[in-house]
Amino acid sequence: MSQTLNRRHALKYMGVPLMLPLGGTAVAGLLTGCGGGSGDDNTPAPSFASASFVAMAAPSLATPADMARTLVNSTLMVKFSDDSTQGFSLSYAPFFTTGDLVPDGKGGTLLAGGYVDFAGKPIMDTTVADKNRQFFSDSPDGTSLLKLDNASVAGIKGNAVFAVVQFEYTTWAQDGKTDMYGKLPSPIAVLTLDQDPATGKLSLVKYHNVDTAPAMGLWITCGASLSPWGTHLSSEEYEPDAFTIASNAQFKAYSKNLFGSETQANPYHYGHLPEVTVNPDGSGTIKKHYCLGRISHELIQVMPDNRTAIMGDDATNGGFFMFVADKEKDLSAGSLFVAKFGAGFSLDTAAAGAPISWIKLGSATSAEIKALADTLKATDIMDVATTDPLDASFTKIWLGGKVQWVRVKAGMDKAAAFLETHRYAALKGGSMAFTKMEGTTVNAKDKIAYSALQNMQSSMVRGNAAWNEAANITIDKALNAGGVLAHTLSTGQKDTAGGAITSDWVPSLTKTLLIGEDLATADALGNLANPDKIGAPDNLKFSEKLRTLFIGEDSSYHVNNFVWAYNVDTKTLTRLVSMPSGAEATGLGVVDDLNGWTYITSNFQHPGDWGVPLHNVVKATLDPLVRANYKDRFGAQVGYLTGAVTSVKLAKIG
Structure with a gap:
């Protein structure tokens, strides 16, 4: 037994707590001897056993600066x-704030999160006289952190690693009055990061805008995941309705900004799955x-077989979808399924759960669609009819909270399945009943997948106009704070x-893992959901090594949104991060081992997006602080969690 361990036990028996500094090499050096070991050079190095998080408290108006930043x-x-x-x-390390000028790797700079048209030219914000500027996003989202064995980028002093970052939208033009949501083509960028081999710290060396013209531009890119083969799997949510596109002012503006014409963009080119491959340079x-x-599409999660993917569907009357590719590591051809739930869906975490069958x-191949x-x-x-046509050849469905009647044209089943998927899945009997199914992820060891439901309301609630009893997704009362399914x-x-479904990774039973808690009345700060429980979960990522499910919030019910860690073995829920008030937690990712270091990526969107009545108590105090921190609320940050001295390492340091 080492002297350090003896001293710790002596203090324990004396009733004196031993205070240990945390973070990096200092703590590693202090604790190296703890727990035994003879000091013999032939003794094997201790291996990783487990990890746990110690929670932080939610910030309050006692320290308003903490509520106005990433804490x-x-x-x-x-x-x-x-x-x-x-x-x-732990602490937060941003790579940049959107709107910063960042290095392009060629001796020049680019505007982080900046918008460009189909030809790659900047899209200008002209809403303030004599202050024209390039639009930039306040909403960075899905992020993938990865490495390439053959990377070669100038300016790297340590290890070259990469992050792919997508920008979902921008909320307002600079006049603060012109709504820009969904009216600009989503940019996506590759960041080259210099990883310090000694500390694991990451620094930005190069920012590259991916040319999205081969994908006909991108539409509202939300969550993302890293494929098992190292590519970035993006998303396009809220697919534009092709039946009402002629009157869709948002889509006309999008087309105008992308192509220079209100009518050139084709709605059937959007609502699909983009995939980004990073090159060595x-x-x-x-x-x-x-x-x-x-x-x-919120995001997809590909299973360890490199073929099976489950998908979040961020919609009202959304479904649970699965895709099984024909070949490994190739999503360009395969079969599409929608879940049909049996009886048993419940918010009771002790309930037996609901069985799933697959329609x-x-x-199809991507090329033919x-x-x-x-x-x-x-x-x-x-x-498609919006009133009952009194014709038995039509089928009644629920779409986006409303009733429609639909009929497929002769010979058009394949087109309907892949281009009018929501309508076709409902027609075929899928359980199109979820409200805002967001992130998905997988716990491979236990063969459990997870889905986040940001809210459990409307189409899930008995008696609601959007509810369909036959879908077998029924709760008696809305739960705005949402939950996580397993x-x-x-x-x-x-x-x-x-x-036969040719996969060993098919969801067959769904249970509720975690739920939030709506408050009958707001608390003193304004929270409408219990701040010590999850509230409107969105991003999900699972760490196999840490045995932890990470959960990021997109809540209109917490004054500050949080990132949580849920240990699936100990069932412990821990608050890790508090975002600036009014901001959504996005870009959540976890990499267990990147050249020996462990990373949790975390971004946020639209700081100071004040809700009523949610932020009534705090807005007057926090608004000037948020504006000062984040470019008058037009900026948001992309970054990661790190330690005080080094990044996180799951092996002994020193």
Whole structure:
């Protein structure tokens, strides 16, 4: 037993707590001897055993500056096989604030989050006289952190690693009055980062705008995931309705900003899955997959088989979708399925759960669906009525909270399945009943997938106009604070027609894992949901090594949104991060081992996006602070969690 350990036990027995500094090499050096070891050079180095987080308190108006910034006061404790520990006092390290000028790797600069048109020219904000400027996003979102074995980028002193970052939208033009949501083509960038081998710290060396012209531009890119083969899987949510596109002012503005014409953009080119490949020089290329269904893609999670993917569908009357690719590491061809739930769906975490069967909607290649998208109009594919046509050839469905009646044109089932996926899935009997199914992720060891429901309301609530009893997704009262579902993954499954599903990773049973708690009346700060529980979960990522589900919030019910860590073994929920008030937590990602270091990426969107009555108590105090911190509320940040001295490491430091 070492002297350090003896002293710790002596203090314990004397009733005196031992205070240990946390973070980086100092704590690692102090605790190296804890838990035994003879000091013999032949003794094997202790291995990682487990990790746990120590929670931070939610900020309050006692320290308003903390409510107006990204606050991290949490701690990660790592335990090793010899019972010694290593601690990291966590902090937030931004790569940039949108609107910053950042290095382009060629000796010049680019505007971080800046918008460009189809030809790559800056899109200008002219809403303030004599102050024209390039539009830039206040809403960075999905982020993937990765490395390439053959990376070669000038200016790297340590290890070259990369991050792909997408920008969902911008909220306002600079006049503060012109709504820009969904009216600009979403940019996506590759960041080249210099990783210090000694500390794991990351610094930005190069920012590259990916040319999105091969994907016909990008539409409202929200969450993202890193594929098992190292590509960035993006998203396009809230697919524009092709049946009402002629009167869609938002889509006309999008088309005008992208192409210079209000009528050139084709709605069937949007609502799909873009995939970005990073090149060794820090550039990137993009392709869009048209065969994974045209839905409100939040993000997808590809299973360890490199073929099976489950998808979040951020919609009212949304569904739970699955895609099984024909070949590994290739999403350009495969089969699309929608879930049909049996009885048993419940918010009770102790309930048995609801079984899932799968309706096969069709099989296709991306190329053939792209060809259909290029040539077909909505009325070529389906007949749609908004009042009962009193015709038995039509089927009643629920879409976006409203009732419609639909009929597929002869020979158009494939087009309907992949271009009018919401309507077709409902027609075929899918459980199109979820409200805002957001992030998805997988716990491979336990073969459990997770889905976030930002809110559980409207189409899920018995008696609501959007509710369909036959969908078997029913709760008696809305839960605005939402929750997280857990799906058991199984092998040997068949679709509802009896066909074998060629995957060992098929969701077969759904239970509720975690739920938030709505407050009957707002608390003193204005929270409408319990701030010590999850509220409107959105981003989800799972760490196999840490055995932890990370949860980021997009809440209109918490005054500050949080990032949480939920240990699936100990069932402990820990608050890790508080975002600036009014901001959404986005860009959540976790990489267990990147050249020996562990990273949690975390961004935020639209700081100071004040809600009524949510922010009535705090707005007057916090608004000037948020404006000072984040470019008058037009800026937002992209970054990661790190330790005080080094980044996080799950092996002994020093």
